[in-house]
Amino acid sequence: MRIAKKYFPNGNALGQSLILDDDSNNKVTAVYEDIPDRSHFHFDILRSMSGLESAKSVTLIGGSEAHLYLLLKEGTSVNQLESKFPAFVEKYVMPQIADAIGGDQTLDKFHAAGNKWEYSLTNVADIHLHSSFLAEFEPNGNITYVYLFSAIAIFILIIACINFMNLSTARSANRAREVGVRKVMGSLRSQLINQFLAESFMLTLFSFALALVIAYFFLPLFNTLADKQLVLPLNEFWFYGLLVVASMFVALMAGLYPAFFLSGFKPVAVLKGKLALGLKSGWVRNGLVVFQFVVSIFLIIATIAVNQQLNFMQNKRLGYEKDQLIIVKEAFLLGNNLQPFKEEALRNSAISSGTISGFLPVAGGWRGNDTYWKDGVSPTQTNIQDMVWETDVDYLNTFKMKIKQGRGFSKEFLSDSTAIILNETAIARFKIEGDPIGKKRPDGSPDPDKIQSWTIIGVVEDFHYESLKSNIAPLGFLLRKSNGSVTFRFEAANTSQVITTLENTWKKLSPDSPFQYSFLDEDFSKMYSTEQRLGKIFAVFAGLAIVIACLGLFALTAFTTEQRTKEIGIRKALGASINNIVLLLSKDFSRLILIAFVLAIPLAWYSINQWLEDYAYKTEIGVVVYLVAGSLTLLISLATMSYQSIKAARSNPVESLRSE
Structure with a gap:
């Protein structure tokens, strides 16, 4: 109701059109009452998933952005319904897991190998105070x-x-x-x-x-x-x-x-x-x-x-410097002007470096997981869950992360498109002995003929990218395009000037999109x-x-x-x-x-x-x-x-x- 009045203050919103993200025309088919404050999630606009490219990539073993809500018939036993889930996993999930990691996967074999995959039901009224799952719509209470x-x-x-x-x-x-x-x-x-x-x-x-x-x-x-x-x-x-x-x-x-x-x-x-x-x-x-x-x-x-x-x-040492970093959000709205925006901003003498990537070392950034294994070993023997971040050549320098061995990405090496930089935990988990530089790390393809190996060119010092409640997990950097946000390192004495410069540049390149920013140290504090x-x-x-x-x-x-x-x-x-x-x-x-x-x-x-x-x-x-x-x-x-x-x-x- 609030959004309908905001965008259509002088008439009925039904049947009208809204352009979302500068590229999609959406017809208003209903107006709902505002979500109460005491709700486990809040949203302003509901959009159909049918036809969305992001929805097509959601599978049973990937896509944490998908949440499933079930309205049970009156008198339905929750325990009886949950008892049917293992058969569902066996029939629909295990084939997808087999495609991902290879081998003849059954639920019993999967569990016998020390893995776990199960579904359970949570009452909506219990989510806010009792749920401890990741990827909830909003931070939960306790x-x-x-x-x-x-x-x-x-x-x-x-x-x-x-x-x-x-x-x-x-x-x-x-x-x-x-x-x-x-x-x-x-x-x-x-x-x-x-x-x-x-x-x-x-x-x-x-x-x-x-x-x-x-x-x-x-x-x-x-x-x-x-x-x-x-x-x-x-x-x-x-x-x-x-x-x-x-x-x-x-x-x-x-x-x-x-x-x-x-x-x-x-x-x-x-x-x-x-x-x-x-x-x-x-x-x-x-x-x-x-x-x-x-x-x-x-x-x-x-x-x-x-x-x-x-x-x-x-105050704990994080493995990177979180101060004097400003994040320009929703960078994908710039479209083809994303790289020009970064280059234009870097002309300001108060900005020392910048990087384009939605993967940030703070809760709320993008995350990507895949399954990998040690080079020369069968994927069904020692598969390891690894986090992969897509970054550009300026990422490590902008966040001032420390390279312990090897080097970071460079424009001078075209071969870096097939290179990877691992953190110390990944090196330990993969049990890579001796000097890791130049060694291979296969990707998660179950087909031996389609396996792509990434050459390790550097080892970055472990850094904390989530709350200190979590241990540091294996992580790898790939040189790929990621348009979620742009992060700039700047001089603290010129904060106002930097914000003005970035906002003016944004409005010049994308005048119809809102300019949104935050400081990394403030985002870090919000985790606590x-x-x-x-x-x-x-x-x-x-x-x-x-x-x-x-x-x-x-x-x-x-x-x-x-x-x-x-x-x-x-x-x-x-x-x-x-x-x-x-x-x-x-x-x-x-x-x-x-x-x-x-x-x-x-x-x-x-x-x-x-x-x-x-x-x-x-x-x-x-x-x-x-x-x-x-x-x-x-x-x-x-x-x-x-x-x-x-x-x-x-x-x-x-x-x-x-x-x-």
């Missing part, structure tokens, strides 16, 4: 992160509940006489429990209402941070019902124990002033304090680890957008957790100093210094934080190592990370406690002891 952040949010909520429980029980002395009087007047314990739970529920409900207002104003900021399009369902009745139910649950979780604890005071003992504060210094409250700081320390360690891995990926968002969200959650934990610690410290006022007065009267008093009031809570640190270390170590398993190349998370997290938490906690401690230590002992 259900693991949904579970992770949900768990963190729950833990932060638990921390807040712990603070409520601790403060409620810690200030029990202030309500002890109230409970005693109410019991003497005939109140039942159940009535007192209901009262305390009602107070907890009202406080929680007010908190939910306040949180809703805060969420409303901060949701756009969070969407920007998380790259999502979340909305609050303010027009849905069930949403408010859910808030009330959640308020009741949180009120029970936070208020149930204090309600039973406060309602359990014996009136005779309370009215005589014989109140046992119970959990004031007990192991339960200490355990709750330890728990909330375990969560806080864990989040701080995770935040540091995620950002350390991100820095490692962004998930890690960048993860680090920021972890930092927000860690900050929130430590703030909530320290608020509770601040209140507990204030209450502790209030309860120990007379003790502090006596100690000062006997000559204790301010430092002695501050140390006295801080050491108990400091001990709890140290215990939390010891408990958080193994949890954080295990979780971080599990997360790093997804990366083929990863940083070492050393002991310094854990020490920094522990020290940071301890310093923040000491700063939180210091105000109340110093205030108590500087108080006049006469004020606290004059009634004794």
